[in-house]
Structure formats: structure tokens, C-alpha cells
Amino acid sequence: MDETTASAEPGSEAAKNHFTKAMEEAKAGAQALGKEAQARAEEYREKLNEAKEGWSSEAKAKSGEAKEMAFSFANEGKARTSQALTGLGKMIEDNAGLIDEKVGPKYGEYARGAARSIHDAAGRLDEKSLDELGEDAREFVRQSPALAVGLAAAAGFLLARVFRGK
Missing domain, CATH: 1.20.5 (Single alpha-helices involved in coiled-coils or other helix-helix interfaces)
Incomplete structure (x- = not known):
């Protein structure tokens, strides 16, 4: 062996050891960063789940309120429709005599029959539930x-x- 080869080997060995040590430190650092990233990701997942649960319960509450309002409006609409039908039936019934005079008794009876049908429809509407x-x-x-x-x-x-x- 010559002197340059002999002297390069110990320095080379030291460099290899230094490089190996640096690689081990880098791996350890990467593992530590990975664990920290996983911990933070878990924290964010928990926060997201909490927010999601809050949004879900809020949406359920709003949905319940909307259903109640829709049911209330539907009942109000049903009552108004029934009142309008009753009013229309009464108006036709009140004018049946005039129809008798102007057009003839046959048409007056048609008007009275229509008025009865409208009154019956209004009564059935009042009696039935929305379901x-x-x-x-x-x-x-x-x-x-x-x-x-x-x-x-x-x-x-x-x-x-x-x-x-x-």
C-alpha cells in the first residue's frame, strides 16, 4: 500500500461515519416530523368532526323549523281555500234566483247543484288532514x-x- 491510499482510507472512513450519522439523524428528524404531522392532522380531524356535528345538529334544527312553518302555511292555505270555496258556493246560491229569472229554472237548478257541490267540497276539505x-x-x-x-x-x-x- 502506498501512503496516499493508507491516509485516504482513515479519512474516508470518518467521512462515511459522518455521512451515516447524518443520514440517521435525517431519518430520525423525518420520523419526528411525520409523527408531528400525524398529531396535527388528528387534531384537525377532531376539530372538523366537532364542527360537522355542530353543523349537522343546526341543520336538523333548521329542518324541523322549516317543516313546522310549511305545515303551518299548508294548514292556513287549506283553511283559506275552504273559506273561498264556501264564499263561492254562497255567491252562486245567492244568485240562483236571478239565474232562474234571467235564463230559466233549469239553469238555476244547475247553479244550486254547483253551489251544493262546492259546499260539500269545502266541508270535505275542512274535515281532512293534510296527510x-x-x-x-x-x-x-x-x-x-x-x-x-x-x-x-x-x-x-x-x-x-x-x-x-x-
Whole structure:
């Protein structure tokens, strides 16, 4: 062995040891950073879950409030519809005598029959709950889907006309 080779070997060994030690420290540092990242990620997951639970309970509460309001509005609408039908029936009934005089008794009877039918419809509307009315509507759609679509289209057209006019 020559002197340069002999002297390079001990320095080379020291460099290898130093490099190995640095690599071990880097690995240990990376593992420590990984553990710290996992701990922080777990903290954020917990915070997110807490927030999610809060949002979920808040959404459930708002949903319950919305259902109560919708039920209240639906009941109010049902009562107003019944009142309007009763008023319409009374108006037709009150004018049946005039129809008798102007057009004839046959048409006056038609008007009285229509008034009775309207009064009956208003009474049935008052007697039924919203659930029963919903089931009646579903049954009507099952029995007469084409008529139901036609009525829905006509109602939509009328509502569009009413709201466009404002």
C-alpha cells in the first residue's frame, strides 16, 4: 500500500461515519416530523368532526323549523281555500234566483247543484288532514296521470299569469 491510499482510507472512513450519522439523524428528524404531522392532522380531524356535528345538529334544527312553518302555511292555505270555496258556493246560491229569472229554472237548478257541490267540497276539505289530502292527491295522480299533468300545467300557467302581472 502506498501512503496516499493508507491516509485516504482513515479519512474516508470518518467521512462515511459522518455521512451515516447524518443520514440517521435525517431519518430520525423525518420520523419526528411525520409523527408531528400525524398529531396535527388528528387534531384537525377532531376539530372538523366537532364542527360537522355542530353543523349537522343546526341543520336538523333548521329542518324541523322549516317543516313546522310549511305545515303551518299548508294548514292556513287549506283553511283559506275552504273559506273561498264556501264564499263561492254562497255567491252562486245567492244568485240562483236571478239565474232562474234571467235564463230559466233549469239553469238555476244547475247553479244550486254547483253551489251544493262546492259546499260539500269545502266541508270535505275542512274535515281532512293534510296527510289525507296528500294521499288523495297521490291516488288521483295514480288513477288519472294525464289529467293530473294537464291540471298542473293549467295551474302553472295561471300562476305565471298572476305573478307576471305584478
